[in-house]
Amino acid sequence: MPRLVVEQLFVSHPDKLSVSAECSSPAADEEEDLSPEERRKLERKFKKECKKEEKKLMREAGISTKKAEPKKLSGSELALAYLTSWSENPKEWKFQKTRQTWLLSHMYEKEKVPDEYFTILLDYLQGLKGSARDTTVQKAEALMQELDGLDAEDPTVMEKCERIRQVLQLLS
Template structure:
């Protein structure tokens, strides 16, 4: 019997909840429902006049507490959502400091090798990037290329062998091709320098 009574109470509560949808309420109504000092006469009048409060009065004290907690939760969720939206707007206005690109990191690695060899640490990924892009003048400028040639002098093992093989293959390709643009000529000169150094 007690179970059936609880079920009907829950059904009644759900019906009341559907009639008063808090998600569609205006912020003014939410302010009226928020617990304030009972000493403020304006708030006391607005509480008595609001239909939500009348619904709360019809409920048992336990149901009222549950309902108040639920409304409080919904208000907090709404506040968090508004904060998130305002934070997103703020992020759009402010530029985030971007992470350095792989190119920048590799050039810093090369520069630190040339200037501070005691503090310098070998990084395979940086070396691979440098070896793959050493012929590209846009990625490795003419200022850094002489430093890269010095770095290549100390190259050992399979990295040295594959670099020489790639340089020879590229040289053969450029010898076969007839059209030679200015960028190709600069690339060929870099390839020759690498071959002369490593061979």
């Protein structure tokens, strides 16, 4: 088994500790007896042990070893970016069924699709064709009938009805 030699070095600032693992390679006399496959396995194992030891020293020194993961965007952020791309950069815009589906299913909710995006969405809906257009009209009519029976003085219901009315006028 290879031996690990680990050193902690102070870089130019003594208060900042830089940790580096310097691992000695397996002894040369041990390598002579090994087949190429065994040597490769031994080198992999050795490398893995070096990394493990280096991470351990870094943790002890208080240095983070985890890589920062990029922020994942939510479905609403992706859909609104898709819509913005459609309006501002049509040559580079590419159709995405999942984004369109999200927009069509959430377009009546002001919290998810703010007013400035809704006006862009209405322009987008003008190009809607086929079953997507038919389904959108059917769902809008069903929602309108459903909301007719509810409290007409509730501002959220009124906003939703107004959006449904605009969609029906556009697509019918």
